[in-house]
Amino acid sequence: MLTPTLRRGLDAYEIGAQVRALRLKKQMGLVELGKHTNLSAAMLSKLERGRQFPTLPTLLRIALVFGVGLDYFFSGARSRPNVGVVRRRDRIRFPERQGLRDPAFHFESLDYAAVERPLNAYLADFPAVGPGRIKLHHHGGGEFIYVLRGSLSVHIESETHVLDAEDSIYFDASVPHGYRRYGSRTCQALVVTTARS
Secondary structure, three states: OOOHHHHHHHHOOOHHHHHHHHHHHOOOOHHHHHHHHOOOHHHHHHHHOOOOOOOHHHHHHHHHHHOOOOHHHHOOHHHOOOOOOOOHHHOOEEEOOOOOOOOOOEEEEOOOOOOOOOEEEEEEEEOOOOHHHOOOEOOOOEEEEEEEEOEEEEEEOOEEEEEEOOOEEEEEOOOOEEEEEOOOOOEEEEEEEEOOO
16 A cells, blocks of 8 residues: 555656557557556556556566666656667567467567667577467568578468578568578577557
8 A cells, every 4th residue: 555655756757657658659459568568458557547556577567568668667768869778688588478388489679778769679589389380460560580590481471481591571560470490400580670650
């Protein structure tokens, strides 16, 4: 239970309104945000309306979905020049989706420290996944993939493109697509997505 003083102090940051603004800017519903964060839509709604305040780990989960750091919510980061440095030691590895038993990929955000950026950059690792287990997904904007090592099979609707190290591909990410490591060697790629329009 928060004291009135603590509640007033937290209210001043307008965290819920900031989360809502980020979500609407990405044209994302509460249910979709819930899938990405492993939080219920009901809880997210309470956070956005200021009826509940998030813990720091919960807020960090939300921040990583939108590619912002925790300082975005607390320090007026939006008024500073948009420069963000991400050290290798500070990156966090996530599965394709929380709770998925055999994810097609794991990713690390390479640019989460820069706020309100027009693109998102990730380092992705692709474990061995059976051919019938590719999960197609889609999102707004475009997607660019540059294979750093190994071979990657990229499935875009009914087409399949096999990319080797130093090959790249760009495509409209609103078209259903998925990925799968091709062959037995370790596969790693740089993935860049543009913001939803």
